[in-house]
Amino acid sequence: MxxxxxxxxxxxxxxxxxxxxxxxxxxxxxxxxxxxxxxxxxxxxxxxxxxxxxxxxxxxxxxxxxxxxxxxxxxxxxxxxxxxxxxxxxxxxxxxxxxxxxxxxxxxxxxxxxxxxxxxxxxxxxxxxxxxxxxxxxxxxxxxxxxxxxxxxxxxxxxxxxxxxxxxxxxxxxxxxxxxxxSIFFTWRWEMALTVGLKHVDKSKCKMCGLCATTICPSGAITLTVSKIPKFNEWKCVGCNGCVNLCPTTAIWSIRSKNHHPYDHYNKSIINFDL
Known part of the structure; x- marks a missing residue:
């Protein structure tokens, strides 16, 4: 079966x-x-x-x-x-x-x-x-x-x-x-995206692995520039919190999240999923 x-x-x-x-x-x-x-x-x-x-x-x-x-x-x-x-x-x-x-x-x-x-x-x-x-x-x-x-x-x-x-x-x-x-009032895409906040990249930490765009993000909100730096389309973000938590070098951050521990307890379940 x-x-x-x-x-x-x-x-x-x-x-x-x-x-x-x-x-x-x-x-x-x-x-x-x-x-x-x-x-x-x-x-x-x-x-x-x-x-x-x-x-x-x-x-x-x-x-x-x-x-x-x-x-x-x-x-x-x-x-x-x-x-x-x-x-x-x-x-x-x-x-x-x-x-x-x-x-x-x-x-x-x-x-x-x-x-x-x-x-x-x-x-x-x-x-x-x-x-x-x-x-x-x-x-x-x-x-x-x-x-x-x-x-x-x-x-x-x-x-x-x-x-x-x-x-x-x-x-x-x-x-x-x-x-x-x-749920009628408080579960729309943009409201869920607010739980993450506007995302930024610390280029000194970014290893240009591309995992955020190819593996982590489920909504297609992240693309890569020619130099393989993440670029965010906030209009597609659904607030899954994956990128700010699972970036291997914590290079992705938002003002709300950067001073907090990432939730990466099950990171392998996402990052290694397609391997």
Whole structure:
């Protein structure tokens, strides 16, 4: 059986959570492809038996870039499941993902969420203070993520063994009206970009590796000049905080973030993803 795990991740938290989920399927000898959601996403899902869709949480909802990309994908009526990460309040993130997929997807087999801490660099401790000792995913959530694959496989078998199957509402995430109202006003692209601030490059630190443009940024907001120095299109920035956190030499900074520790706990999950 082949499983596709599509995920949006700015600094690697959700990417790592997706990896933990993948382990549960791989334990049962299933093939899992991890696919990072970026603005240029093109994926053929016809060869997969199950599709997982995940995202980090932006102020109680899935990033609007993500739902827009998913809305234009053809999920081939494949059974699917959902996952997300947040600082503890996922809000309508799972519902947003479900709504974006259900038009062309098959049965929703369930959902899971993981808890970490925020990746907004300006909210991290200042450089004059020690780095946080615990700033990764909750250990218990990682264990549950690995077990989640068993649950999904069991539910898939249940569907296959029934001649007629009605959707189980417990497998579909709930819609929260209060957080939805909040999201109407406070989750637009430019507002999320403000969590990063206007970005600059310290040319004395920049090694011209190009990772910020080719690997880190998911929205196409970074290009490279002829001399391979990053150039930022703030109108495309979605506030993932990837560039200011994951630049290997911390050459990218904003006024809000430069005096704070970068959130680079899962940097390899993004920087090494395509290697």
């Amino acid at each position: 082949k499983v596709a795990l599509l995920f949006f991740s700015g600094t690697g938290i959700t990417a790592n959570f997706a990896t933990e989920i993948a382990k549960g399927f791989q334990y049962h000898k299933n093939v899992v492809d991890l696919i990072r959601i970026k603005s240029d996403l093109q994926v053929d899902l016809t060869k997969y038996d199950i599709v997982g869709i995940g995202s980090q949480t932006y102020s109680f909802r899935a990033p609007r870039l993500v739902t827009r990309i998913l809305h234009h994908q053809d999920f081939q009526k494949k059974p699917f499941f959902l996952f997300c990460t947040s600082g503890g309040m996922p809000g309508n993130t799972l519902w947003n993902l479900y709504k974006s997929v259900k038009r062309t997807g098959g049965y929703c087999l369930g959902f899971i969420d993981g808890i970490g801490i925020t990746n907004i660099r300006s909210w991290m401790p200042k450089l004059s203070s020690p780095k946080p000792k615990f700033w990764g995913l909750n250990h218990g959530d990682c264990e549950q993520a690995q077990q989640f694959g068993n649950l999904i496989l069991d539910r898939l078998e249940k569907i296959k063994n029934l001649s007629s199957f009605s959707k189980n509402k417990k497998w579909i995430p709930n819609f929260q009206i209060v957080t939805s109202i909040w």
